[in-house]
Amino acid sequence: MRVVSLLPAATEVLFAVGAGDDVVGVTFECDHPAEARRRRIVSTSSMPEGLTPAAIDDFVAAAVARGEDLYRLDAGALAELRPDLVVTQDLCAVCALDVGTVSEALAHLGVGDDVEVVTTDPHTLEEVLDSVLLLGRAVGRDNAAAALVAGLRTRLDAVRDEVARRPGPRPRVAVLEWTDPPYLPGHWIPEMVELAGGTCVLGRAGARSVRTTWDDVRAARPDVVVVAPCGYDRAGATAQAEALVAAGHLPAGAVVHPVDADAMWARPGPRLVDGVEELAGVLARVPVAPGG
Structure with missing residues (x-):
């Protein structure tokens, strides 16, 4: 073929x-x-x-x-x-x-x-996994695709189990899919935040990303801001995160975490699970006051 x-x-x-x-x-x-x-x-x-x-x-x-x-x-x-x-x-x-x-x-x-x-x-994580099975069938690799999806589900289950053992409230997380102008996440990204142990304070799972304002980002009071501009790797996201901090756009005191958006956030493929695992590690180290 x-x-x-x-x-x-x-x-x-x-x-x-x-x-x-x-x-x-x-x-x-x-x-x-x-x-x-x-x-x-x-x-x-x-x-x-x-x-x-x-x-x-x-x-x-x-x-x-x-x-x-x-x-x-x-x-x-x-x-x-x-x-x-x-x-x-x-x-x-x-x-x-x-x-x-x-x-x-x-x-x-x-x-x-x-x-x-x-x-x-795909618009959701489940649909991303379904697309792996679809492609596997299309090229006659049904068993390999099923094994890949099973492995990804096992990894996601491991994150769920670890998150369930964490005490205290979940960190509030804002993800920026774009930075100039700022865009809120849609599709599978809010699900990634929830799986990683956070509360996605802006954006809606399964929907399209939408433009927002810096006032709205600050008003959401996030504990963590994930800078994930679509199409940029970690170096590019880091440069944009540093510029946002220098410009005073982000909430004071929030943890700012740039990611490899191109590999692990924007592309609806297997490495989304890498993004969930990475964010889970970040959120595990973020202290959240009761009622925060």
Whole structure:
């Protein structure tokens, strides 16, 4: 089977279930595992490099308002790779190519009827795990996918058990999915906070992320602020966290924890469990006064 993955999380899953040798095409963002970087790139970004978070937000808003795609699909490369299966998404046009663009490209190439298109659209942690099983079935790795999901569930259960033994109230946690302007989390992120032993004071599980104000962030009185700007690694998140502290945007006294958002928070793949485990360790060390 020849597989083109247009979603970094799907690429991670395909390699994790043993289908890495079947993957022939990926996006420019497919960087895990390292071997994925050696596959042919069929999707790139239309966004200029080096923009600030504020400039990225402006660019995305303007492109969406004009109805323009944020990603470019190399139809020629797609045709040359002759895929049997294309994996894409219908979750967020800002994150990756959506299924409509891919279907149009395949139809234009005259191969739409010959290529299977699998779409993932997870909004919750449970749906993320279901997407692993879906991809496993699509590439004939049902047993490997089931074993991977079972292992992830075991790790999440271990965190639940550890959190249940903690005394006292839960820390109040605010997660920033973007920093300029600030955005509150949706999708699976509030669930990650709750599993890790915190109370997610802003954002709603299963919903879309929404723009907010710094006044609202401070008014939520978080004990911990997780800086998780979508698409940034830990170094990038750290730089933004330091800038927020220097600007006085964050509540005084709150623990500020930058994370590898690209790997463990924004991508709906197996490493979300790594993010839960890391945050659980952070929250275990945060003292919370009764009634706080």
